[in-house]
Amino acid sequence: MSTKITLKSIKEYNKAAVNNPQVRLARNAAVRGDVMDLAMDWEAFRKIDHTFSEMVSGQMKVTNQKSSGRCWGFAGLNLFRVHLGRKYNLKQFEFSQNYFMFCDKLEKSNYFLESIIKTIDEPLDGRLVMHLLTDPIQDGGQWHMFVNLIEKYGVLPQSVMPESFQSSQSMRMNRMITRKLRGFAKDLRSAGQKGASIKKLRDLKNNMLGTVYQMLTINLGSPPERFEWQIRDKDKNFHRFDNLTPKKFFSEHVGLNLKDYVCLINCPMSDKSYNEVYTVDFLGNVIEGEIIRYLNLTSKRLKTTAVESIQKDDPVWFGCDVGKHFHRNLGVMDMDIFDFELFYSTRFPMTKADRLEYGDSQMTHAMLFTGVDLDAKGNPRKWRVENSWGDKRSEKGYDIMTDSWFDEYTYEVVVHKDYITQDEQDTYDREPVHLHPWDPMGALAQ
Numbered sequence: 001m002s003t004k005i006t007l008k009s010i011k012e013y014n015k016a017a018v019n020n021p022q023v024r025l026a027r028n029a030a031v032r033g034d035v036m037d038l039a040m041d042w043e044a045f046r047k048i049d050h051t052f053s054e055m056v057s058g059q060m061k062v063t064n065q066k067s068s069g070r071c072w073g074f075a076g077l078n079l080f081r082v083h084l085g086r087k088y089n090l091k092q093f094e095f096s097q098n099y100f101m102f103c104d105k106l107e108k109s110n111y112f113l114e115s116i117i118k119t120i121d122e123p124l125d126g127r128l129v130m131h132l133l134t135d136p137i138q139d140g141g142q143w144h145m146f147v148n149l150i151e152k153y154g155v156l157p158q159s160v161m162p163e164s165f166q167s168s169q170s171m172r173m174n175r176m177i178t179r180k181l182r183g184f185a186k187d188l189r190s191a192g193q194k195g196a197s198i199k200k201l202r203d204l205k206n207n208m209l210g211t212v213y214q215m216l217t218i219n220l221g222s223p224p225e226r227f228e229w230q231i232r233d234k235d236k237n238f239h240r241f242d243n244l245t246p247k248k249f250f251s252e253h254v255g256l257n258l259k260d261y262v263c264l265i266n267c268p269m270s271d272k273s274y275n276e277v278y279t280v281d282f283l284g285n286v287i288e289g290e291i292i293r294y295l296n297l298t299s300k301r302l303k304t305t306a307v308e309s310i311q312k313d314d315p316v317w318f319g320c321d322v323g324k325h326f327h328r329n330l331g332v333m334d335m336d337i338f339d340f341e342l343f344y345s346t347r348f349p350m351t352k353a354d355r356l357e358y359g360d361s362q363m364t365h366a367m368l369f370t371g372v373d374l375d376a377k378g379n380p381r382k383w384r385v386e387n388s389w390g391d392k393r394s395e396k397g398y399d400i401m402t403d404s405w406f407d408e409y410t411y412e413v414v415v416h417k418d419y420i421t422q423d424e425q426d427t428y429d430r431e432p433v434h435l436h437p438w439d440p441m442g443a444l445a446q
Contacts, residue, residue: 026343036327039343044336050395052371052384054307056315058086059370062397063094064390066168069139069446072366073100074388075317076146079368080155080254082315087253089233096156098167099246102220103153104145105137107285109181109212112136113205115282116185120192120201131437132282136181139170140444141285143317143366143414147258148289154246155254160227166219173219177212184208229253262420262428265294265412266302267441268353274298275424279432280442294441295420295428299407303380305419307372312419315368315386319412319445322365325405331387331394333401335408352408356440363411366445370398380406411441 002009017023029038060081065074077095085093115132122129166173187208188201196204229249230240241253265278272278278294306316326333341347355361371384383401391397401410417425435441 039338041339052373055371058082065388068170072141072445075366094158096158096161099156099161140446145285148286154250266299277432280435282437305415308419317414319363321361321409331399333405335404362440362443
């Protein structure tokens with residue numbers, strides 16, 4: 001058999017394709033239409049239903065991350081506002097996603113420069129340094145990165161530090177700061193290779209961070225140190241709180257103990273075990289913060305904890321691969337909504353483990369579970385998802401995830417520790433197994 005594509009082979013491929021009436025029909029449709037609509041299965045489409053047996057109280061109008069990758073922060077802040085909204089009987093509220101972004105970019109810059117110092121003796125063209133240089137200040141993140149920012153910096157109401165053009169359209173800001181950081185990485189490596197001490201390198205780094213802070217201020221504005229917050233609740237009662245700081249606002253008005261939350265994953269890859277805890281090297285933002293920590297459990301176990309959480313009126317932060325089997329306008333994540341095998345006349349048989357191991361899937365997006373539909377036996381049928389893409393699509397921005405989709409493309413849920421067993425908690429607390437920075441579980445939701 002030839003190693004190249006021969007003209008004879010091309011003729012055979014073409015004959016097989018054009019002589020297949022199913023292929024010709026799909027071709028004639030695809031040249032003028034969106035495959036996501038053409039491959040839609042009628043039986044799945046007609047079953048779309050935005051009613052749920054279990055719903056979290058205190059839900060509000062959905063938020064909009066616009067052209068930025070801040071979904072993980074939006075999902076976390078949306079979890080907070082459920083609790084804040086109940087406490088003060090609010091119809092609508094948003095935290096400052098811009099403030100969260102400012103703090104994250106500054107901390108990621110420091111984390112990157114510290115990583116460059118730590119790897120000063122690694123070869124520039126080695127996989128590790130190339131990985132670090134790839135996207136040092138991207139918008140994405142993970143649950144523990146969110147927690148580290150909140151515990152260090154607190155939160156602000158959006159009215160105190162509103163969105164800027166750059167926070168909502170982050171590509172150009174990220175591009176310019178990344179360019180600066182890569183130049184700083186060159187300077188640090190050059191100084192280190194000339195014998196500069198760690199103290200000297202950190203002095204250089206401190207000056208570099210001053211430049212990053214300046215660039216963030218230009219793009220996002222100046223974070224306030226103190227502020228006042230005033231609201232009118234659903235009953236028209238007026239409230240004002242003076243002399244607040246971001247940390248005081250979180251502790252006194254949100255009041256969640258974030259150390260009580262655990263991060264559970266479902267990763268059936270061949271090199272990972274269930275009932276084991278993992279971390280990912282060189283993944284983080286706040287140097288002194290908590291490391292990434294994942295407890296790997298079955299998909300069924302993740303669902304059980306999420307159902308219990310929702311039934312106790314607690315929304316659930318989760319991470320998934322949102323781009324797969326998802327109709328964006330309808331807001332439906334469903335393994336049956338598209339019949340791609342019929343449309344393309346071929347099978348797509350990879351398992352969840354296969355997709356992770358061969359680069360076909362990873363966690364790409366974080367959202368919030370705010371409801372679940374249970375059958376007569378208490379098993380989940382579908383999930384209500386609060387997204388952060390605005391209210392002009394789906395059911396006013398709230399999506400549906402079928403339970404079969406959960407099994408295939410949901411990778412992570414964050415729940416209160418009350419919803420896991422003592423054995424699981426003991427495992428979660430032990431020294432984690434370290435994964436390479438490029439492991440699929442090192443993907444950032446954005």
